[in-house]
Amino acid sequence: MRTVLILSLAAVVLAACEREDRDYRSNPVTAETNEKIALVPLSAGPGGPTEQRSGLGKDYEENAYHISQGQRLYTWFNCNGCHANGGGDSGPALMDDRWIYGGQIENIVQTIREGRPNGMPSFRGKIPDDQIWQIAAYIRSMGRNVPKPAAPSRKDDMSPGPAEQRRPPGEVIDGGQIPPSAQMPQ
Amino acid sequence: MRRIGPFLVLALLPLGGCQGWQSALDAHGPAAGALARMFWIFVAVLATVWVLTMIALVLALRRRRAPDADPLATDPGTERRMTVTISIAIALTLVTVVSLTGLSYAAQKVLFAHKDGGLSLLVKGQQWWWQVTYEDAQPNRVFTTANEIHIPVGEPVLIKLESSDVIHSFWVPSLTGKMDAITGRQNQIQIQADRPGVYRGQCAEYCGLQHAHMGLLVVAESKEDFERWREQQISSAIPPTDDERQRGMEIFMSKPCVMCHQIRGTDAGGKVAPDLTHVGSRRTIGAGTLETTRGNIAAWIVDPHGVKPGVNMPTIQLDPDEVQPLATYLEGLK
Numbered sequence: 331m332r333t334v335l336i337l338s339l340a341a342v343v344l345a346a347c348e349r350e351d352r353d354y355r356s357n358p359v360t361a362e363t364n365e366k367i368a369l370v371p372l373s374a375g376p377g378g379p380t381e382q383r384s385g386l387g388k389d390y391e392e393n394a395y396h397i398s399q400g401q402r403l404y405t406w407f408n409c410n411g412c413h414a415n416g417g418g419d420s421g422p423a424l425m426d427d428r429w430i431y432g433g434q435i436e437n438i439v440q441t442i443r444e445g446r447p448n449g450m451p452s453f454r455g456k457i458p459d460d461q462i463w464q465i466a467a468y469i470r471s472m473g474r475n476v477p478k479p480a481a482p483s484r485k486d487d488m489s490p491g492p493a494e495q496r497r498p499p500g501e502v503i504d505g506g507q508i509p510p511s512a513q514m515p516q
Numbered sequence: 517m518r519r520i521g522p523f524l525v526l527a528l529l530p531l532g533g534c535q536g537w538q539s540a541l542d543a544h545g546p547a548a549g550a551l552a553r554m555f556w557i558f559v560a561v562l563a564t565v566w567v568l569t570m571i572a573l574v575l576a577l578r579r580r581r582a583p584d585a586d587p588l589a590t591d592p593g594t595e596r597r598m599t600v601t602i603s604i605a606i607a608l609t610l611v612t613v614v615s616l617t618g619l620s621y622a623a624q625k626v627l628f629a630h631k632d633g634g635l636s637l638l639v640k641g642q643q644w645w646w647q648v649t650y651e652d653a654q655p656n657r658v659f660t661t662a663n664e665i666h667i668p669v670g671e672p673v674l675i676k677l678e679s680s681d682v683i684h685s686f687w688v689p690s691l692t693g694k695m696d697a698i699t700g701r702q703n704q705i706q707i708q709a710d711r712p713g714v715y716r717g718q719c720a721e722y723c724g725l726q727h728a729h730m731g732l733l734v735v736a737e738s739k740e741d742f743e744r745w746r747e748q749q750i751s752s753a754i755p756p757t758d759d760e761r762q763r764g765m766e767i768f769m770s771k772p773c774v775m776c777h778q779i780r781g782t783d784a785g786g787k788v789a790p791d792l793t794h795v796g797s798r799r800t801i802g803a804g805t806l807e808t809t810r811g812n813i814a815a816w817i818v819d820p821h822g823v824k825p826g827v828n829m830p831t832i833q834l835d836p837d838e839v840q841p842l843a844t845y846l847e848g849l850k
Contacts, residue, residue, distance in 0.1 A: 406830040408775050408788065456772045458833045486724070487681070 352395050353460070362443070362459040365436045369504075387435035390467040393482045397494075400468025401482050403461050412449070413488055415473040421449065425472040425497075433475065433502035438466035473500035525701040540689040542738075545708045547692040551628035554619055555686075562614050627693055630706060636674040639664065641684030641697035641719065643828060644726035645790055645803040650746065659750050660778075662790035664798045666735045668742040669712050677703040682724065688717035696721055709736030711826060716804070724824035731804025752781025753793050753849050764845025767838045779849065789829065796849040802827070814843035 333464050363386055368379035390396045404410060419455030422430065442462050445452030453462065471481045474497040484493040491497075518710065542669070543552040638649040649660045667673045676684050677697040684697040690708065695705040709715065719730035737745070756762045769783055776789035784792075795801065798808055805824050806812040815822075818839055820829040 403830055406828055410787075439547075453772075455833055458831060461830065462725060 331383055337429075350374050350393075350395070356458070356460050362454075363439075363463075365440060367432065367434065367440055368434050369437070383436055386463065387439075389464075390463045391435050391470050391476045393467070394482075396464045397467045397471050397476060398482045399439045399461075400464035400466070400471075401485060401494075403457075403465050404468055407453070407457055407461075407465070409465065415468075419492070424469050425500075427473060427501050427503045429502055429504055432504050433470075435463070435466050435470055438469050439463055442466060472497075473502075474498060475500050475502060532698070537714055538689055538718065542690055544711050544713060544715065545691040546627075547627045547707065548690055548846075550623040551693055554623040558616065561616065565612065572723050581595050585794065625699055627706075629630070630674075630704075631672040634672045634674065634706075635667065636676065638676045638678065639665075639686060639697070641677070641679040641681075641686070641723070641730075643681050643724050644719070644730040644824075646686075646730070646732045647790070650749070659793075661749060661781075661794065661798070662789045663731070663800065663803045664733045664735065666737060666742055666745050667707070667709060668739045669709055669736050671739075672706045672708045675705050675707055683721050684719045684723050685721035686717065687720035688715050688732075690715040691734060692719075694720045707734070709734070712738060718804075727804045727822050729803060729824050731800070733799055733804065735799075743846060748797070748850075749794055753779050755781070756845060756848065760841050761845045761848050762843035764843070767834075767842045768845060771834065771838075773843075776829075778806075792849060793845065794849055796847045808847070810843045810847045813846050814839050819843060 363384045364382065365384060366380060366382035368381055371378060373379035412419055413424050416425035417423050418426075427433075429437065431437055432448055439462055441450060442457070443452065443454045443459075454502060457465070467476065467481070470476050471494045474481060474494060478495060478499070481494040481497075483495045534836075541552050541555065543549040595827065619736050636651045638651060640647040640649075646663050647660065648665055650658060652658050656751060675686060675695070677695055679697040679699045681699065683699070685694050686705070687694040690713075691707045691709055691737055692705060693705050698702065714737055715734045715736065717734055718733045719727055723730065756765050765782070768779070774784040774786055776786040778785050778787055778791045778793065780791075780793040796808060800806060801808050801812060801816055802824050803821075807817065815834075818834065819831065821831065
């Protein structure tokens, strides 16, 4: 009985040996994923808009390595120049629940890749595709729209707020909002 | 002897490190000279003290005690001699400690001496490189470079140290002692080179993943050479004339390089990363990581994290045929 117990315990320990397969330095010249995302649920005719997802998003936004890589790339590609630490500056806030162009990871990838009106530049051909996905996954983690174990803990720099991992889980509200500067004075 | 021989050779090997372009014992400036002098005096005094102590200890151990001696018996003659000996020992200790303290104070005076006039540089430690700004009363003569400092021989140069992220420490052993670069404040230290040469410096405060690859070079040269270098650094980059470098410049401008790097005289105006206006004139890239050659520049751009893991430069999207023109363009920025 004891032998069986020890053997099964050893087997359990061995099972932990499977290591997450990480792509540390992927080929920068990769083909980009082809996502077709609808921003509105309306379409001409019945059946709703056509969507095409590669299913890659889940791999990125549920993976701690990709999200923390995205965290580093976020400053390396100077996203913080406009969006600050997610609270927004000349660019909109990223840690709130409002998503002007959709808050799914595929939406964010498209936003980074194609750019958006009023200032968001297109990064197609400038950031390798897998890094765009990593940044998008990190942006999802800012409002804690990713699983808690995958969200980054505190980083080296001084942080204005709690680490992503310690933020309460967020929700995604698609659609823009009137910026405070355009609102009627109360 | 046969057994001791190899050990002797091994023990002498580290002595080889006492000279070279990064050694505190190979002093080439007044501050480093004061430090080296102090070091050798300390070594000599402390070695003498150690040897004397050891001799006294060995003598005491070898001396035989008289058999059946009464431990409580005292002899006025011996008592007097012991009092005198111990008093002399205490006095000598006091003299040694006081004179070494005085010596240390005198060396500090030389180390932190401030002479007016001369060049002043703003050196900003960043993870993991040095941003160097040459200050001047005329704003159009102020320029920024990275990781390589040129100074005229025999003149004091004021280094103003700042940091943008964590604590770094500026240390060029052949010229002066260490001085920390601390966020939110400015520390100052003056360096002076008495002989022309290239002196290597190194960040001396652990500052993260690539602390070891955060080197800098101080090039001390004659006044004329220095002025020539300064005029050339102040000037903007010369536009490329041949087709390959022209294409390299277009690639640089259309890729994310421009988001962080500056090349004066072009549209590239990023100030987050090292200024590349005259990158081809610098001896190394990546803060002393690699020599500046076209191949090394290409290797660095294609895979910065293979060369310097963790460096704050991302891998960018680049087609294979874009690497060569880009590296040629950067190498030619003399």
